[in-house]
Amino acid sequence: MGLRFGIVGYWMNSYWGGAMAALGGVLLIGAIGPRRPFHGVAFGLGCAVLLFTRPFEGLIAVVVVVLSAGVWRFGMRLVPAFAIGAVAMTAFGYYNFRLTGDALTPPYRVSAKLYNDGNVLPGLSPRTNVEFRHVELRRMADEFEAVNGRVLATWESGLKYSWNKLTVWRIKLLGPLLIVPLLFGMWRERRYGAAFVCGIAGYGAHQFFTVHYFAPLLGLQWVLLMKGWHRMAMSPRGAKVALCIGLGCVVSSIWPYNGEDSERTWGCCTAPGNVRRAEFVCKLEAMGGRHLVMVRYNAKHNIHSEWVFNDADIDASKVIWARAMSETEDARLMQLYENRSVWAINPDEEGLALRRIR
Numbered sequence: 252m253g254l255r256f257g258i259v260g261y262w263m264n265s266y267w268g269g270a271m272a273a274l275g276g277v278l279l280i281g282a283i284g285p286r287r288p289f290h291g292v293a294f295g296l297g298c299a300v301l302l303f304t305r306p307f308e309g310l311i312a313v314v315v316v317v318l319s320a321g322v323w324r325f326g327m328r329l330v331p332a333f334a335i336g337a338v339a340m341t342a343f344g345y346y347n348f349r350l351t352g353d354a355l356t357p358p359y360r361v362s363a364k365l366y367n368d369g370n371v372l373p374g375l376s377p378r379t380n381v382e383f384r385h386v387e388l389r390r391m392a393d394e395f396e397a398v399n400g401r402v403l404a405t406w407e408s409g410l411k412y413s414w415n416k417l418t419v420w421r422i423k424l425l426g427p428l429l430i431v432p433l434l435f436g437m438w439r440e441r442r443y444g445a446a447f448v449c450g451i452a453g454y455g456a457h458q459f460f461t462v463h464y465f466a467p468l469l470g471l472q473w474v475l476l477m478k479g480w481h482r483m484a485m486s487p488r489g490a491k492v493a494l495c496i497g498l499g500c501v502v503s504s505i506w507p508y509n510g511e512d513s514e515r516t517w518g519c520c521t522a523p524g525n526v527r528r529a530e531f532v533c534k535l536e537a538m539g540g541r542h543l544v545m546v547r548y549n550a551k552h553n554i555h556s557e558w559v560f561n562d563a564d565i566d567a568s569k570v571i572w573a574r575a576m577s578e579t580e581d582a583r584l585m586q587l588y589e590n591r592s593v594w595a596i597n598p599d600e601e602g603l604a605l606r607r608i609r
Contacts, residue, residue: 262463268304269463275300275309277470279316288331295335301467302339306357311453312467319446366392385574391554428499429476431492436479447471528558528572531596531605535570543584543591545608547575549599558598585609 262269278297282290301309344354351361383389437444450468483489535542546558562568585593593609
């Protein structure tokens with residue numbers, strides 16, 4: 252399992268991540284122990300990592316760990332934790348300020364405000380005043396984000412949706428073999444077991460959920476699993492069951508991890524990225540000069556296969572990608588970049604190729 256999560260899986264090898272958030276959660280768990288300053292440093296670093304990787308899920312993990320361990324147990328360890336937390340919050344605020352103009356407004360919040368007309372938590376009403384300049388963004392909202400958001404419009408549908416997401420967690424990150432030792436561990440460590448359940452419930456209430464969202468609590472899950480295995484091994488019959496479960500986990504971990512098997516295992520983010528777009532970027536950069544590529548999709552374009560995205564400093568990029576709009580708006584954009592070669596492309600056409608406009 253460590254091989255899949257930390258080395259060959261998409262948790263380590265993709266933009267979606269998961270491994271760093273899991274590391275932050277493990278640091279939180281490791282801070283529960285002897286009252287030494289080092290453990291306060293670990294706790295502070297764990298909070299910082301979660302702040303920059305998965306803030307919402309990380310906050311739930313911090314609350315779960317602190318409440319289950321007891322605030323009083325941290326003692327002087329809170330001093331280095333608060334010091335590191337202050338540095339991390341300052342860096343996070345500066346990052347937000349440079350991107351959004353407000354230290355308390357992260358980029359994701361701006362994106363959600365502009366383009367997400369669904370719900371984030373159960374019981375909230377969907378927004379109806381969202382405007383879109385591009386049909387692809389409208390389709391993204393209608394076919395993906397709003398679908399998830401509308402199911403949270405009522406508490407009944409929200410609870411049903413949350414249960415379905417928790418089923419994804421049980422299948423993808425736990426599986427049938429590990430349910431028994433996990434239950435034993437939760438029974439042996441009732442306080443941490445109750446906190447673990449509360450954390451999962453909090454994750455289930457969010458609008459979206461894929462397996463890497465659970466990363467901050469993965470460390471606590473494995474601690475409970477180890478406790479359960481230890482409890483089972485204390486009796487001869489339980490030791491045999493624990494051995495069989497362990498062998499089953501080894502077999503499942505070394506099972507072929509490619510193609511459709513990988514997709515079924517993770518259910519997310521295992522396919523290669525947009526390789527064709529990268530090939531065109533290399534081709535244009537090899538030609539020299541600066542370029543502007545106008546992209547026009549067909550009506551049934553796959554909303555998850557995006558071609559229009561750019562570097563942070565768009566004007567300094569050798570190749571700029573833009574959505575084709577009306578003739579007037581396209582002419583204004585080409586006039587703005589009059590010193591660039593202009594190309595057109597439709598990713599949905601057969602015989603994919605760049606067509607030079609200017």
